[in-house]
Amino acid sequence: MKIVLVVGARPNFMKAAPLLEEVKKVRTLKPVVVHTGQHYDFEMSKVFFEDLGIARTDYNLGVGSGSHAQQVGKAMIRLERVLLKERPQLVVVVGDANSCLTGALTAAKLNIPIAHVEAGLRSFNRKMPEEINRLVADHLSSFLFATEPSAVRNLLGEGIPRKKIFLVGNIMIDTLMKTRSKAQKSKILQRLGLRPNAYALLTLHRPENVDNKTAFQNFVEVLEDLQNEITVVWPLHPRVKKMAVHFLLWRRILTLKNTVVLPPLGYRDAVKLMLQSRFVMTDSGGIQEETTALRVPCLTLRETTERPITCEKGTNEVVGFKNKRKVLRAVRKILQNNWKKGEVPKYWDGKTAKRIVGILRNQFGL
Ligand code: UD1
Numbered sequence: 001m002k003i004v005l006v007v008g009a010r011p012n013f014m015k016a017a018p019l020l021e022e023v024k025k026v027r028t029l030k031p032v033v034v035h036t037g038q039h040y041d042f043e044m045s046k047v048f049f050e051d052l053g054i055a056r057t058d059y060n061l062g063v064g065s066g067s068h069a070q071q072v073g074k075a076m077i078r079l080e081r082v083l084l085k086e087r088p089q090l091v092v093v094v095g096d097a098n099s100c101l102t103g104a105l106t107a108a109k110l111n112i113p114i115a116h117v118e119a120g121l122r123s124f125n126r127k128m129p130e131e132i133n134r135l136v137a138d139h140l141s142s143f144l145f146a147t148e149p150s151a152v153r154n155l156l157g158e159g160i161p162r163k164k165i166f167l168v169g170n171i172m173i174d175t176l177m178k179t180r181s182k183a184q185k186s187k188i189l190q191r192l193g194l195r196p197n198a199y200a201l202l203t204l205h206r207p208e209n210v211d212n213k214t215a216f217q218n219f220v221e222v223l224e225d226l227q228n229e230i231t232v233v234w235p236l237h238p239r240v241k242k243m244a245v246h247f248l249l250w251r252r253i254l255t256l257k258n259t260v261v262l263p264p265l266g267y268r269d270a271v272k273l274m275l276q277s278r279f280v281m282t283d284s285g286g287i288q289e290e291t292t293a294l295r296v297p298c299l300t301l302r303e304t305t306e307r308p309i310t311c312e313k314g315t316n317e318v319v320g321f322k323n324k325r326k327v328l329r330a331v332r333k334i335l336q337n338n339w340k341k342g343e344v345p346k347y348w349d350g351k352t353a354k355r356i357v358g359i360l361r362n363q364f365g366l
Contacts, residue, residue, distance in 0.1 A: 001029055001364060002088040004107075006079065008036030008063075008099025011172075011286045013048040014267060015094040015117060018174035018353035020054060026357065028366045032086050036075040036099045037062040041238065043264040051267040052175060068098060068129060075102040083110055089364070093137055094118060094171070096130035096285070104137040117171055117356065119144035120151025121285075121306035128208065130285075131306075143363070145356055147171075147289070148309040148345060168355040169347025172286055173293045177350035179271050186272035192233065192260055196276040199260075200230050200331075205237035206283040209301065209321045213247045219301070220249055220256075222324050227258040229331065232281075233273060235262040279334045281327075288316050293348055297339045299330050315342035 003023060007016045016033070023031045035057040039045045049056075061078040063071050079102055083091070091107035093100040094117040107114050116137045123131050138144060138155060146152050147170040155165050189196065202223075210216050226232055244250040253261060265273070271290075274280060279297035280287060288307050291298035292314025300310075301321045310316035319330045333339060347355075360366075 001090070001366060002032060002086060003029060003090045003092055003360075004032045004034055004083065004086060004088040004103075005092045005094075006034050006036065006099050006103030007057075007094065008038035008075070008102070009095075009097035010039050010044050010048065010264075011284070012094050012097060012099055013045070013052060013054065014175040014286070015171050017052040017054050018171055018178070019092065019094075019117065019356060022353040022357040026361065026366070029357075029361075032059075032082075032088065033057045034059045034061065034079060034082055034103075036071075036079070036102060037064055038071055038075075038098055040064055041264070043266070044238065047266040051179070071098045072102050072105075075099070076106045079103065079106045080110070083107065083112060088112060090115060090360070092117065093141075096121070096134045096137075098129070098133065100137050101133040104140045108140040113143070114141040115143035115145065115356075115360065116141040117145045118147055120146045120153075120155040120165070121148075122151075122154045123304050123306040125304060128206075134306075143360070145171075145352075145359075147348075148307065150308050166355075166359055167347065168359070169349060169352040170289055170293070170345070171352040171356070172289060173348040174350050174353050175267075176271065176290055176293055179267060180275070183268045183271035183275065186268045188265070188269040188272050189276060192262075194231065194233065194260075194276075197278050198231060199277060200226075200232050201273050201277040201280045201282075202232050202234040203237070203280075203282045203284050203287060204234075204240050204301065206302065207239070209283050210240050210243045215322055216243060216247055217249060218322055218324060220252055222327050223253075223256055223259060225324070225328055226331065227256050229335065230278065231258045231260065232256075233260045233262065233277070235265045235270070235273075237264060279331070279339075283321065288314075289348075291315055292342060293344055295342050295344070297334045299327065299334075301327070309345050313343050313345050315340060 093103035288310045292310040298316040
């Protein structure tokens with residue numbers, strides 16, 4: 001049985017790696033990896049293949065940057081050719097980036113069954129491109145693999161039959177657990193002259209935050225206040241640097257004291273920085289989950305989360321991006337050691353890929 005796995009953006013790679021490894025163990029399964037090429041810089045793509053031990057991709061569709069229609073349109077045309085040539089029995093899509101929508105739509109039009117890993121998450125904000133991608137992928141999929149119970153409830157609420165939905169846990173935690181010991185060897189702290197527990201890690205990339213001048217400027221003010229409280233380590237996503245320059249905020253960012261601005265990091269360095277940080281501030285979905293699994297305090301710089309379990313059970317709290325006082329209040333609570341300890345959700349145990357492959361073998365009688 002041939003399975004095409006579609007990836008394209010940074011957060012896809014850590015979700016695809018464990019699945020690929022598990023599929024390769026089964027003699028009757030043949031994986032074909034397609035990279036849409038949405039992320040193409042070494043730091044946004046190739047470094048992850050090296051860090052995660054993904055040997056190679058079978059196809060790179062080379063779509064590059066562009067508007068959503070350009071990215072998805074180009075990728076669909078090119079993916080259709082691959083699917084017609086390879087004739088897989090299943091297409092697997094992961095997460096919520098444009099590659100997920102591309103894989104699902106192209107496969108559905110060719111009547112190829114689809115599995116969506118990380119199904120059912122909802123921010124209930126259709127202005128987020130990822131929400132549209134999730135909705136479409138879920139409604140076109142035959143196998144919906146969910147990370148947390150709220151996702152199962154969302155899918156049932158949207159009328160998706162229970163027999164298509166499988167609560168399997170969080171595949172990214174498979175990768176995180178495998179990387180943890182390798183990450184210990186990363187020398188990133190020494191390289192940056194940082195002491196464990198003495199800095200906060202910051203990541204930003206959401207268009208609704210950094211493409212909005214007032215919101216972004218407001219957050220730079222938060223950083224101006226924070227510089228007197230704790231060192232902030234900030235690996236910059238390419239979009240953020242571009243927007244900071246565009247909004248004339250770049251110089252202000254570079255003059256911040258106690259703030260270490262870095263290029264995007266590889267996975268091992270990122271995990272090491274997360275593990276040793278006092279806390280993390282982020283608008284990423286995946287990092288909310290990783291910090292919960294590592295039990296590191298996390299402040300989510302957004303108005304909502306599609307991953308509510310990280311707040312209900314884990315170490316995460318949604319503090320928004322615009323309310324300076326709310327962010328600073330949460331930071332002080334952490335610095336005063338008043339933060340919740342959190343617990344790791346069920347099935348976030350490093351065995352999710354095994355469960356998924358087990359279910360697929362069972363369903364396809366392999
Ligand atoms: C995408 C995903 C998002 C995911 C994020 C992780 C969608 C809709 N969004 O957003 O869900 O959390 O990836 O990073 O798919 N760029 C480079 N080098 C690259 C890639 C991009 O410089 O290798 C620049 C481009 O100029 C582009 C900007 O970064 O304008 C943003 O890239 P884009 O492909 O639009 O998506 P992300 O914002 O990264």
